[in-house]
Amino acid sequence: MILQSIKMALKSILANKMRAFLTMLGIIIGVMALVVLVSLATSATNSVSDRISQLGNDLFTVNIRDDGGKPLKMDELDELTAEETLGLVAPYLQSSGSVKQGTSTVRVSITGTNNAYFSIMSSVLAGGRLLLQPDLDNYAHVVVLSYEAAAELFENVPISEIPGQSITLDDLPYQIVGVLAENESVTSTGMESYAVYVPFTVTARTTGSSDITSFYVMATDSSQIAAAETALDLWLFTRFDGDTDAYYVQNMETLSETLSSVQDTFALLLGGIAGISLLVGGIGIMNIMLVSVTERTREIGIRKAIGATQGSIMTQFLLEAMVLCLIGCAIGIIGSGIVLLIVNMIASSGTDASSSAAATTYTLSGTVIVVSVVFSTIVGMVFGLYPAQKAARMHPIEALRYE
């Protein structure tokens, strides 16, 4: 009987294709908005949290906000390294400047740091050497270039020949000691790809302050993160005489959690807005169903005369509204797939010049497809109910007399 009713519903929808399509348009647009927006948001979230987890959860970032007249110095960080659960410690100070080499000038980000920084960032050398402790001790004007910065400054020069060359960084001469390999992690994307690394002590001197305001600490063992965090917190607590406002510790895990919860909220918000357009589509369905019930009053009368019960008339019109919604939903999902395909094509053609690895692929989110199917069914049911009831409650004689 249900199968028969679905056949009937399909038939009466097909009898009026143009009108059915226009009616469905509201649902199609609503579903497309829902699926595309949520899929975009989810894919973006996944890609960002993937990149964050590349950095590792065993990494802590410490920022000193107010040292209370007792600034943190380089040698104090050795105490931290001595802690059993803590391993590498890298102070960093970031600024920007311009590098000159021959006739070319490049804007770069300058990071003053130590040897441990490269291990923490999992940077690999392409040629030369990294920054070493003697460079820091001797305030040596040496610099390590990122792959991109080296490629920009020394076009057509093999990597192996770059170390040993001289450059001018913010009007001061530096000697290049190393070039990093192309890095696919988050630190090498966008603006930061043109990066140079100099000894921390050198940046401290050029900026006029040898205070450490931020540094990375890595746990020795990724299974000991909690213990490492406790040790770090305790050390900072003691160092700043119990002033917990003086410093701020951030773990990549908490960062990625915060980020994904923000983006979940964002997806929910987008979904909500798209849901409203689905609801509007539902009102369109109700409108057309009411017209259809009035138009087919005589048909309803005939059906009742030959033995259709209120229930079967109700089922017929309700199913018609639901089938209409579900066909719209199916078209909307297919349309969303096509839209995402186009977005991917545009995104990949736009980014492969700079870095192909950073391109995010947008995929249909399975959850949102299920949600849109369920939601469309509910919309069809809710907005089909009133017209179906109107049809079912018609008096057979009056319906038969209707002109």
Next chain:
Amino acid sequence: MAAALFRFPGNEAGWADNDAGAEGKRQSAVIELIDISKTYHIGDSDVHALDEVNLSIDDGEFLGIVGPSGSGKSTLMNIMGVLDVADCGVYLLDGTSVESYSSGELARIRNRHIGFVFQNFNLIGRMSIEENVELPLIYRGMKAAERRPLVEAALEKVGLLDRRRHTPNNVSGGQQQRAAIARALVTEPSLILADEPTGNLDSHTGAEIVQLLHELNASGRTIVLITHDSTLAAQTGRTVHIRDGKVAEE
């Protein structure tokens, strides 16, 4: 019951036209209307559409109900076809009283016991003739494989087997009425109610439809023909007149 007995002499006249096969079913009345009344309220005035009507129709009978427009014959047909319920009185259909039935049960009775033939055919325009005829069986919940032979038999009987895939708009009025008759008899109902079946047809086609009704009656169907045309009514087995909501035997 007294009413039914009272009508007995009239019935005798009706039997004369019927074939001998109906003789065995003589005792059973398909329809018994006892003191049926129906009043409509239009504005502040009451219209007595039916006023204590008593009527008994036997199995295999071909009854003509004649009356001018506004005489209450449509109301009578609606009540006999359980499209409407009387205000008071008893209506026995196949021996069962229908007053207390819910709308769902009335729909079931229409589906199983009654076949309607309307003046304006009342076929569903966007469905083929075959699908129109099939519809009552669908509402009965019959499977497709069981429906097909019944539909074919009904279309065969009215001579429309070659037009089964056409929509009603693509065939003549007479053929539409034949399709409607096929739809009425496909469920093997106890009673076929025909309300002015020739009203929208030319006299020649109308005569063909009446001929078809006669053939159906000859094969044992009980038929009630409602008309304002007394020459048409004269061709039926028994005729009753209705005027101002009251029924009088011919």
